[in-house]
Amino acid sequence: MTKINIIPLSGIRESGKNLFVVEVDNDIFVLDCGLRYPENELLGIDTIIPDFTYLKENANRVAGVFLTHGHPDAIGALPYFLEEIQAPVFGTKLTIELAKLNVHRYEATKRFKEFHVIDEFTEIDFGSTVISFFRTTHSIPDSVGISLKTAEGNIVYTGDFKFDQSASASYKTDFARLAEIGREGVLALLSTSSNAENQQSVASELQIADEVYDTILYWEGRIVVACVASNLQRVQQVIDASYRSNRKIVLTGQDFGKIIRTAMKLGKLTLPDENLFITQKEMKKYRPEELVILETGRMGEPIRALQKMAKGTHRTLKIQEGDLVYITTTPTIAMETVVAKTEDIIYRAGGTVKNISDNLVVSGHANANDLQLMLNLMQPKYLIPVQGEYRQLAAHANLAKQLGYQANQVIIAGKGDVLSYQKGELVLNGAVPAENVMIDGKGIGDIGNIVLRDRKVLSEDGIFVAVVTISRREKKIISSPQITSRGFVYVKASRDLIRESAELVQSIVETHLAEDGFDWGNLKQDIRDQLSRYLFEQTRRRPVILPVIMEASGRKGKKY
Template sequence: MYCAENKKLIYVGEKMSDTIKIIPFGGVRENGKNMYAVQIHDDIYILDCGLKYPENELLGIDIVIPDISYLVENKEKIVGVFLTHGHADAIGALPYFLKEINVPVFGSEMTIALAKITVNDDPELKAFDNFHVVDDKKEIDFGDVTVSFFKTTHTIPESLGIVLSCTEGQIVYTGDFKFDQTATDGYQTDFGRLAQIGSKKVIALLSDSANAENPERSSNETDIADVMAETIKYHEGRVIVASVASNILRIQQVIDAAAKSDKKVVLTGHDLEKIVNTAIELNKLNIPDDELIVPLNQLDKLKPEETIILETGKLGEPIKALQKMAARKKGNLKIQPGDLVVIATNPSHAMETTFAKTKDMLYRAGAEVKSISDRANATGHASKDDLQLMLNLIKPEFLIPIQGEYRLLVAHKELAEQVGLNENQIFIASKGDVLEYKDGEMFLGKGITVGNTMIDGIGVGDIGNIVLRDRKILSEDGVFIAVVTIDRKKKIIIKEPKITSRGFVYAKTSVDLIQESSDLVERAVQANLDNKEFDWGHLKQDVRDQLGKFLYDKTKRRPVILPVIMEVNQHHKKSKKSNKSKDDE
């Protein structure tokens, strides 16, 4: 039962046996997909529920979410989901989680508003409304565990860190954070609260590592706002700003820059409009002039010199949207000569090649390209100094670096050692590791199997390694199809094998290779027809094996080989002729 009383939410439950376990389901040795389960006694608390965007080798995959199989098996133990902020890396997997595990969701007002947009967009979850708004003044009492929060600074208002308190001590999760002394209301860190948390026993600190190897201090947002305003003000043509849709702080800076330079802001998509409208309704986004934001259908009525197009792309990922604009494949949103493209998002290391390719495409289309990161260290993540200050404020017994690829976790480990933690106090975890705390010691327990769940269109988890391998081969070496028509009863080939190639060789310039392949297929099929123990599976595999070996010997490439065998039953009367297709897909 949940009830609000004197800013304290109370849950009535039973006290269980003494155990503490911390299990990462994502967010370690990778960028994004933050999700951590903390089991205190016999209850499981879920910290964030995020997604990540696919890397280049995940061909055709839209997003990747944590594998929650273990949590589904133990769903009766799950107390709820506790969110730190409203970016996709913290809330993006919520719809998939809640369809399997119906539990309450907790977060700040802005975070819950964005979580509702994400969840209620799913037709199966339109009725879900088990959301609870919290802030840094509230506590949730679950009997022998109390959950509380502290204000942090990030690129979205009302981001919160999470504290789980029990008789053994506290587990502290920072979420994404940085320290910025110039942060405005709604973005400010509560340093006093951090010191208060650190004055009591902290068992473990789960701390953001995404910027751990950057030697520069993060630029404060006042300086970034000045850079944004200056970049936009003096351009005489259209300005296109690429940003993450839920980066409310960056959107505010674009709006402020537009107001200072007498320009209008055009929002490019329905998802962005919903986020902006939600932020305005909650007074988290200030619009100085009601006419400053212009609908997309009014874009053609604006003069180029007064136009700012805010592009966030599908799922809030703007880089691919810029590529479509450069290739003139995005409706009426096309790059024009004289446009200035301002990239206000920092790509992950996995996206650097795509990022460089995108800039090249934009230049080819006639645009000028500027990146905020060229003039400022624009990031929402803690610098080296910030990470060490967090450690000194919280004073944890053990550190678990999270949110970052392996080298970033190692960099965070080295920073922690510089402020006094020893190697035995720092755990660089993998997905599925179970870190157990008992009698003042933390150790690696028996792990669980945790993989990735890949989302492709409406498919959830039905794309596995075999499908991805085939997609990779198709993208690199193409497909080679051999179609043969046979009469199995007469043991003859009715028609000469027909060979079709896509993405492998150009048929008109490879006549000899095609003919030799056809002859080889004909011999392989005939040999199987002559065999007394004829088997369809053996026939198709034999064609694959022989054709694969032949093509590799000739080209040193391995295309996907698809034998298609058509069976014809021939009778004396042609009118009773029938066909059976033996396709191998």
């Protein structure tokens, strides 16, 4: 019997950061290599990537990385992966070009070249496994699903998808190929779950295009459109609607230029008029009703840019009286509060807000009916819901049970779980490391829970610094304790608290100096403990306490 392990290293019980491992005999196949952007509580963290520990330990067995589409949740972690593990990367033409942009701007991988372009007709024979691809519909062109053909049946990973009968050629699903894979026999289906709770019909892209056009055509003023840069389908709709409405487009957003140039070069984004785009300096030549400002960026960035425009802190643009702010991307649950606050700020600035989801159910992801149709086409022996929070995975599991699947045929795995095919059954067989790896500036994985906890405390209760200079030889304090506080209390209004804190520190230091066995570590810890108790009693707050002990030695002091 062929040895098969399926390991969701990440992208499960969370949104984004997709990376799924399939082991067939001695080969390891990596499906997607994405990142996710942090929620607000991860203070200062730029991005979060998967834990590559298991793959690094088995680097010689990694046959390749196989990408489903060009969004950050599928390709964003590639530079960090390729820095550790040299493996070929496979994807469609647009996906590979976007992956190259991502990989080559990272210093450690700027010379990586082993990219391979595939399409829906490609088959790659690895001996015990044959990998092929099938076209899917998503919000970016050239999206595919992946099928791994083994002696025990196909293992299929859908990637992000939805079904849209009116999709254009670059976005059209290959239903015939899906049915063919299903007839061959599917052992396990790894299917996206991010929209599994939605029972409503999702609007077709033709309906959305009409909605975008009507909005842009009939507004009698300037329009600011907020859109995620990698949602090329929405960008195309805005371009087409602006052209038909005789409006010029002003581009903003840092990531958009390279993405749009790449998509246009490959014919995945069409420009009906070469003079459609204008610079921000040229805006003053046009009346407000002749302009569309397209604000793009990573997930969440367009919303933050809108806030700056409304507050007047944006580097070049400002929301004006009569502006329409058109939010064309449905926010995640985590972003809903931020969007609501942004809308309030925009209205205060004199603008008006319209969300594309006000009139339509909009999503690039499969709803409940789509997921059940995929199950019916594939007829897998096992369903492994992926790409979603636990409640979404559970909703997907319930959809399968409505089709007659038994509880033991639907596996809601955890990150790092090893699912092994043994004696005709897929069973849990241990786990591998699968922690979150956080990126902060140039630091990769050097930010842990303790640092995050300190950042959280600093953001909530501030810092309290006590500086004192001593002479161990003379066993006395040379300079009285000086107290500095930031983000804890207003010093001028808390003179008594500061004075009593200084007296407490002086008492602690004097006690330690009088002892025979003086220890720097014990002194600093004692200051932290006693000062922390005192400050909590007085304020019910727990700031970060930083004791700084200076030792006088001749004319210079040593700091501890």
